[in-house]
Amino acid sequence: MPKLSKSSKAWLNEHVNDPYVHRTQKDGYRARAAYKLLEINEKDKIIQAGTVLADLGSAPGSWSQVAAKLVGARGKVFALDILPMQPIDGVDFIQGDFRDNEVLAQFEQLLGGRALDLVICDMAPNMAGNAVIDQTRSYYLCELALAFAADHLKTGGTFLVKVFQGAGFQAFQAAMREQFATVQTRKPDASRNRSSELYLLGRNKR
Numbered sequence: 001m002p003k004l005s006k007s008s009k010a011w012l013n014e015h016v017n018d019p020y021v022h023r024t025q026k027d028g029y030r031a032r033a034a035y036k037l038l039e040i041n042e043k044d045k046i047i048q049a050g051t052v053l054a055d056l057g058s059a060p061g062s063w064s065q066v067a068a069k070l071v072g073a074r075g076k077v078f079a080l081d082i083l084p085m086q087p088i089d090g091v092d093f094i095q096g097d098f099r100d101n102e103v104l105a106q107f108e109q110l111l112g113g114r115a116l117d118l119v120i121c122d123m124a125p126n127m128a129g130n131a132v133i134d135q136t137r138s139y140y141l142c143e144l145a146l147a148f149a150a151d152h153l154k155t156g157g158t159f160l161v162k163v164f165q166g167a168g169f170q171a172f173q174a175a176m177r178e179q180f181a182t183v184q185t186r187k188p189d190a191s192r193n194r195s196s197e198l199y200l201l202g203r204n205k206r
């Protein structure tokens with residue numbers, strides 16, 4: 001058996017002992033990220049029966065699985081990702097970059113003139129391994145997701161977005177405050193402590 005590096009051993013150890021990884025398999029979710037959304041929703045009730053929402057950066061699909069169950073037959077889930085995603089009942093999936101005009105046009109056609117109640121965004125850019133570049137890319141994506149939310153949410157709508165603490169955080173939070181009456185931070189237990197990831201929840205779109 002090949003020798004594992006210290007960091008691989010640490011990761012494997014954490015993964016094997018992670019209660020969320022065990023629950024993920026038992027509950028049939030595609031990723032442990034499901035529990036981050038479930039936890040936020042438990043507290044904030046952003047997804048309810050009848051909610052119409054878009055899931056940006058949806059693959060492999062655990063947030064869409066959670067959302068589809070919660071919105072039920074009266075609601076609707078639109079999911080977008082550059083990567084392919086296995087079908088989920090009740091989810092309309094578009095494969096492509098949400099920044100592409102063609103992808104946006106496809107999405108707007110499916111939306112059929114409706115406004116969204118909610119946009120959830122768990123996107124992460126391809127990491128270059130350079131902290132400055134990765135942080136800049138990440139906030140660039142967040143800014144574009146915020147613009148997407150501003151364009152497609154109804155007045156009073158909600159936006160949940162993953163961000164990384166560090167450079168760019170304050171400026172992005174301020175940009176969120178321009179669009180939403182309240183902006184709160186959320187760090188669900190399922191989000192690993194050592195990760196700088198955090199969720200911003202904007203409510204009551206102006």
Ligand SMILES: C[S@@+](CC[C@H](N)C(=O)[O-])C[C@H]1O[C@@H](n2cnc3c(N)ncnc32)[C@H](O)[C@@H]1O
Binds near residue numbers: 031034061098
């Ligand atoms: C952390 S994963 C999302 C996990 C998902 N929430 C789940 O529960 O299964 C981030 C996703 O963002 C997608 N992504 C990154 N940039 C994107 C873009 N410009 N347009 C669409 N999807 C993008 C990636 O392909 C990746 O699948």
